Amino acid sequence: MTGDRILAGRGVLVTGGAAGVGRGIALACGVAGAHVVVASRGDNGRAVVDDITGRGGDATWVRCDVTVRDDVTHAVAQAVERAGGLHAVVHNATSNQSSVPHRLEEVTHELWDDHASVSLRGAYHCAQAALPALRVTQGTMIVMTSPAGVEGSATLPLYATVKGALRGFAKGLAREWAPSGITVNVVSPLAFSPAMVNAIAEDPAMEERLNRRVPLGRVGDPETDVGAAVAFLLSPDAGYVTGQTIGIDGGHFMNL
Amino acid sequence: MTVVVLTPGDTGFARDLRAALLDLDVDPVLAEPRTTDRRELRDAFARAKGGAVVHVCGDAAATVPAPLGETGPEEWDRRGERPLREALATFQAAHDHFAAAGGGRLVLVTSTAGISGAASVVPFVAAAEGVRAMAKSAARQWGERSITVNAVLVPLALLAPGAAGVTSFLTPPALGAPATLHDVAAAVRWFTGADSTGITGATVVADGGAVMAP
Numbered sequence: 001m002t003g004d005r006i007l008a009g010r011g012v013l014v015t016g017g018a019a020g021v022g023r024g025i026a027l028a029c030g031v032a033g034a035h036v037v038v039a040s041r042g043d044n045g046r047a048v049v050d051d052i053t054g055r056g057g058d059a060t061w062v063r064c065d066v067t068v069r070d071d072v073t074h075a076v077a078q079a080v081e082r083a084g085g086l087h088a089v090v091h092n093a094t095s096n097q098s099s100v101p102h103r104l105e106e107v108t109h110e111l112w113d114d115h116a117s118v119s120l121r122g123a124y125h126c127a128q129a130a131l132p133a134l135r136v137t138q139g140t141m142i143v144m145t146s147p148a149g150v151e152g153s154a155t156l157p158l159y160a161t162v163k164g165a166l167r168g169f170a171k172g173l174a175r176e177w178a179p180s181g182i183t184v185n186v187v188s189p190l191a192f193s194p195a196m197v198n199a200i201a202e203d204p205a206m207e208e209r210l211n212r213r214v215p216l217g218r219v220g221d222p223e224t225d226v227g228a229a230v231a232f233l234l235s236p237d238a239g240y241v242t243g244q245t246i247g248i249d250g251g252h253f254m255n256l
Numbered sequence: 257m258t259v260v261v262l263t264p265g266d267t268g269f270a271r272d273l274r275a276a277l278l279d280l281d282v283d284p285v286l287a288e289p290r291t292t293d294r295r296e297l298r299d300a301f302a303r304a305k306g307g308a309v310v311h312v313c314g315d316a317a318a319t320v321p322a323p324l325g326e327t328g329p330e331e332w333d334r335r336g337e338r339p340l341r342e343a344l345a346t347f348q349a350a351h352d353h354f355a356a357a358g359g360g361r362l363v364l365v366t367s368t369a370g371i372s373g374a375a376s377v378v379p380f381v382a383a384a385e386g387v388r389a390m391a392k393s394a395a396r397q398w399g400e401r402s403i404t405v406n407a408v409l410v411p412l413a414l415l416a417p418g419a420a421g422v423t424s425f426l427t428p429p430a431l432g433a434p435a436t437l438h439d440v441a442a443a444v445r446w447f448t449g450a451d452s453t454g455i456t457g458a459t460v461v462a463d464g465g466a467v468m469a470p
Contacts, residue, residue: 069329104344104394105351112344116337120382124324124332131325152392152457161340164389165382171373172381175425176323243373 005033006235011083016093018044020193024222030057035083039064066122086133088234099195119162138181174243183242190249191220215251261306264290276441297349308361308448319419321376336379359402395457404456430465
């Protein structure tokens with residue numbers, strides 16, 4: 001390991017990597033020396049690749065809808081080909097409806113499937129597609145959760161449900177994959193996402209309220225706070241960490 | 257006496273839990289057949305005049321051990337996503353029934369495997385922890401309607417004896433003996449009774465002290 005390039009020579013696939021926390025993770029992994037495969041449904045993943053390569057890093061964009069098994073299989077194949085191996089998968093993609101408030105009694109089949117297909121079925125697709133490659137590298141997988149997944153949510157019950165399910169998914173997989181030397185963890189971030197930025201634009205006092213609730217006094221940065229911590233978790237130095245939920249949130253949530 | 261409706265009522269665990277509740281002077285009713293139809297469930301709850309609904313997440317079909325890498329899409333759905341859809345339908349139907357009645361008690365029973373994790377039953381483990389987050393969210397949203405939502409977690413061996421081996425890594429129960437159906441029924445009765453009306457969003461682990469994580 002040299003300097004801060006703790007991911008040098010490693011291939012990292014980030015789903016939902018075009019914006020917000022996913023973009024921050026992709027950028028941080030690029031800085032840390034990984035070949036980053038930015039997977040996104042829209043073309044906006046290209047801009048993230050440009051940002052990474054513009055800083056001297058290596059990155060590839062793949063169009064990937066995680067609800068489509070073949071898309072995920074293709075993304076993994078691209079990572080193996082372009083990076084020379086897949087060492088880590090970060091499943092960050094969530095439904096576009098994730099931050100839209102709803103009542104549990106009003107949830108429709110369509111809304112349920114929208115949440116479940118991206119977060120939960122997407123995780124299943126990622127795990128299945130990546131397992132052969134992760135066995136080769138004794139790699140790692142991270143799924144992104146939220147405090148809502150731990151303590152429920154008064155405004156986003158479906159988001160809470162799938163994020164809670166991802167915690168169970170990761171703990172089960174951590175036990176299942178441990179004999180193969182593959183680690184699986186869960187990250188619960190608090191950082192500026194596009195949804196949060198929009199919400200603050202509509203309610204400028206929201207940022208101050210948030211800052212007051214966070215022991216460290218500020219909302220995190222997707223790249224320098226969350227991304228940097230995720231890069232560490234993907235590095236060999238975190239090779240004995242598995243099955244854990246790690247809050248990267250300025251101390252906002254301490255109830256684990 | 258509060259009528260307690262057990263759903264789905266077509267499993268061995270539900271029938272055994274019904275018998276254990278009868279022993280505790282609770283009036284339990286099995287909701288059969290299994291369905292994800294909200295209206296059917298709501299009608300079943302109304303017919304039973306249920307003051308409480310107990311939803312069980314986890315049975316032999318959902319906990320067939322298999323590595324995730326060998327779990328096809330249909331099995332993934334049957335063991336992982338369908339249990340969540342069943343829970344959602346039950347929760348929504350219970351909400352409708354309780355809202356019309358001015359309140360009620362919803363109790364989720366599922367496995368401690370959602371907290372501890374377990375190899376070879378990853379889809380079910382995901383469902384177990386997901387439905388618990390759903391229960392907490394329901395508790396937060398429906399408290400203002402006097403609907404309480406709580407969870408009782410039990411050893412996987414009670415829900416699906418055939419899958420018990422996948423949790424063999426757990427430390428032995430602190431109390432020595434494994435949890436029994438009576439222990440589970442007692443926790444369920446407490447959450448459906450008058451002494452717990454101020455409790456919602458809670459999880460009680462009824463396993464004799466094997467799993468002690470939050």
